[in-house]
Structure formats: C-alpha cells, structure tokens
Amino acid sequence: MQSHSCTVTGLALLGDELRPETVSITVEKGIIRSIEPAAGASDVWIIPAFFNAHTHCGDTVAMDCPCTGSLTELVTPPNGLKHRILAETPRDRLVAAMRASIETMQRSGTAGFADFREGGSDGVAALREAAAGLACRPLIFGRDGGEKIGDGLGISSVRDVKDAERQVARARAEGKLVAFHAGERDPHDVNAALAFDPDLLVHCTHATEKQLRECADRDIPIAICARSNWILGVAERPAHPPVQRMLALGCRVYLGTDNVMFVHPDIFGEMAFISSVYRVPPEEILRAAVAGSRLSGQTYFLQEGKSANFTVINARDANIRFTRDPIATVVRRLSPAAVEQNVLTMR
Structure with a gap:
C-alpha cells in the first residue's frame, strides 16, 4: 500500500x-x-x-518456457530466444505481464527497480504504462533508442554493440545514466565497460581481482544476479560471482533478480539463495538488497x-x-x- x-x-x-x-x-x-x-x-x-537493481520485466511473457541452449542462444540480442518471443508478443499482453511482475515486487516490499528495457522508445513507454499508479517505480535503462526517453542507457555487452562509444557519449550529453552487462560469461568485456566509466555494472560473475579492485577504487556499483547466473549455467560454484571478494575489496554491491523469464522477481528469494550458497554475512546481504536505491537518487x-x-x-x-x-x-x-x-x- x-x-x-x-x-x-x-x-x-x-x-x-x-x-x-x-x-x-x-x-x-x-x-x-x-x-x-x-x-x-x-x-x-x-x-x-528493497530495490531490485537489475531486472528484465518484459521477459515475463516468456516465463518458464521450455528451453535449452547457451547464454547467447537464450538472451543475447538481437536473435536470442527471449528477443524473438518479445518481438511476437502483442503490446497489451506485454504491458499486462510487466505490470504483474511489478505488482509481485511491490507486494514483497520492493519500492523500486532498475530495468533493462528492450524495444526502443515503444518498449520504454510500455514499461511506464505498466507501472502507472503503482508505488514500485522503475528506473529504466533503454536501448535501441529507448535511452532517449528512458532514465539511462542499458548495454547488453560491449561485444554485442558496435557503436557503444557513440551511444554512451549521447547518453552522457543528455545527463542519462549508463549501465553495462559485463563479465557474465567471462572477464573479457569488463575492461571495455570500465573504460566508459559506467554508473552500474551488472553481473561481474567472472571479473578478475584487478577488475574488482578498479570497481572498488572508482566506486562503480555492481549488481549481482546470483540465481540467474546459476540457472543460465555461467556459475556452478560460490566463486562466481565472487561476492565475498567484492565485499572484502570494498566494492559497492547491489542485488538484482535479472530475467523474469527464468527467475521470479523476489528479493527475499535472492537473499536466501546468496546466504545459503555464498555464505555472505546477513547484514551485507540485506544492505545490498536496499542500497541499490541510490541509483534512483534517494535511499x-x-x-x-x-x-x-x-x-x-x-x-x-x-x-x-x-x-x-x-x-x-x-x-x-x-x-x-x-x-x-x-x-x-x-x-
């Protein structure tokens, strides 16, 4: 309420x-x-x-669809399975599905979330329509032109985008936030993302010690999505993402639930999973579940x-x-x- x-x-x-x-x-x-x-x-x-620091609410329309394949085959633009499903989904169904996920977050005590929104300007507008009148508010990282009317630019990975430099420069000129997926399947796109001085890195599942130190030294927040990493097969042991090392180095860590296609947008479930698998102190986990609110300009x-x-x-x-x-x-x-x-x- x-x-x-x-x-x-x-x-x-x-x-x-x-x-x-x-x-x-x-x-x-x-x-x-x-x-x-x-x-x-x-x-x-x-x-x-709570603040859910990384979601893809549009993926609600693909919730638990039977699928197998690599990370690229499932979620990488422009031809990943989720992108094909999004392209064929009627707008009214997309809006209804996203609203259902936002209502789910709101009922579980989540007041805001940072969403990577596909579909250009129309996609951003659809998410705003879905969130209308709800207290759980989106911070929207658009792409494919959606960043022009969104709150920021959300880049899948520097290796997936040919003109990242132009997109980031334009977003910065317009006073927008910039976020990158980085280090989800390997560390090879982290340095390139860091070169753009992002406001947020998502995943860093396989980031190196040096890369994590740089994030800590430059106070670049990292949104970890542990359950998603395990489900998508990019993590299979507690070393990935290296949550304990991130915290020991002084990294600013936030919690996200990632694709609703695979993971329910429930921060309670995310916290319990991280506690069980990664053995992180409870106060650090709860702090990370709240601290992402700083992305929205408040706490x-x-x-x-x-x-x-x-x-x-x-x-x-x-x-x-x-x-x-x-x-x-x-x-x-x-x-x-x-x-x-x-x-x-x-x-």
Whole structure:
C-alpha cells in the first residue's frame, strides 16, 4: 500500500548500519518525520524497502518456457530466444505481464527497480504504462533508442554493440545514466565497460581481482544476479560471482533478480539463495538488497527526513519472534507471505 501519513511502532532496522531498535516511526506526507524510542518488546518488525537493481520485466511473457541452449542462444540480442518471443508478443499482453511482475515486487516490499528495457522508445513507454499508479517505480535503462526517453542507457555487452562509444557519449550529453552487462560469461568485456566509466555494472560473475579492485577504487556499483547466473549455467560454484571478494575489496554491491523469464522477481528469494550458497554475512546481504536505491537518487534506509519506504512484518504470524538475530532471519527465512503492510512513497 501507499501511505502518506501514519505511525508504526516496532523493531526497526535503522540507517545504513541496520541497527535493530524498538521505535515509533512517524510518516507525514510520505516523509519520515521522526524516529523515536519506544518501550517494550514488539511482534512487529520494520525493515527498509528493497530495490531490485537489475531486472528484465518484459521477459515475463516468456516465463518458464521450455528451453535449452547457451547464454547467447537464450538472451543475447538481437536473435536470442527471449528477443524473438518479445518481438511476437502483442503490446497489451506485454504491458499486462510487466505490470504483474511489478505488482509481485511491490507486494514483497520492493519500492523500486532498475530495468533493462528492450524495444526502443515503444518498449520504454510500455514499461511506464505498466507501472502507472503503482508505488514500485522503475528506473529504466533503454536501448535501441529507448535511452532517449528512458532514465539511462542499458548495454547488453560491449561485444554485442558496435557503436557503444557513440551511444554512451549521447547518453552522457543528455545527463542519462549508463549501465553495462559485463563479465557474465567471462572477464573479457569488463575492461571495455570500465573504460566508459559506467554508473552500474551488472553481473561481474567472472571479473578478475584487478577488475574488482578498479570497481572498488572508482566506486562503480555492481549488481549481482546470483540465481540467474546459476540457472543460465555461467556459475556452478560460490566463486562466481565472487561476492565475498567484492565485499572484502570494498566494492559497492547491489542485488538484482535479472530475467523474469527464468527467475521470479523476489528479493527475499535472492537473499536466501546468496546466504545459503555464498555464505555472505546477513547484514551485507540485506544492505545490498536496499542500497541499490541510490541509483534512483534517494535511499530507502530508514532515516529521519528521508522518503518513507519500508515494510512491516508481523513477527508473530510469521513465527519468527523467537529469533536471536532479526537480520539473519529476514535474510534467510522470510518470504512475501510475511509482509503485513508496505509503506511506499511514490517519488
């Protein structure tokens, strides 16, 4: 739900540090006006909203279609399977499918997402139509001309685009963000992407130590999509993507769910998978699930004076009130079913 004014009391995970404190949060006109200490234990948990840092919502029309093949055969433009399905899908069905995925994200406490949108300007317009009236807002990386009316330019890979330099220069001149897929199947397109000083790299599944150090030194965020990497066969062990090494080097890591064709756009599921497979500390995983909101020019971390974007969990109904580590429980055990209320501010 959207809420312009309300007061919620419970155990909240506050600030970038995700400090657990029992507080009352007062929201007025979509802004967190105050966070005040509250007495006693609470069966209500308040967690910052998620930002899904990499999606392809259009792929909803190809959800779980029977398919086999390489990464190139399945998703690489212009002739990958998903691109052929998108080309033959009527616009009304595409819009309805994308809206269904956005509603799925919103119900699970996701307030925003960064989408690589195919189909040029028409594709960007279709996604905006799909998101109309919803509190979960898209940050749209267009391609094939869609970047002209989108929020940024999304490039599949430098090896898939012949005129990347021209496209990036034009996007920069128009004040747009620039994002690249890089390092998904090997490290050989990462350096070329870094040369464009991107605002976001997606995947870096096979990035080298040197490339990761450069991302850390230049504060270039990386959106990892772990479940997608495993499903598409570009990862088969916890070394890929090298999440623990990224964090150790100081990389800014965000979470994305990637193609809805293969992976449900559910950040709860993404967090649980990363916790199980990559053994990353829960607080780092949860922080990465929220921090991508910076791409949109704001932060979803719970702070006074910031836009109100948070999720209310009934800990008693979710049978998690016995936990000794609320952050670990949020990351490992929660699902969208645990969400009692979303307070999301459209901005």
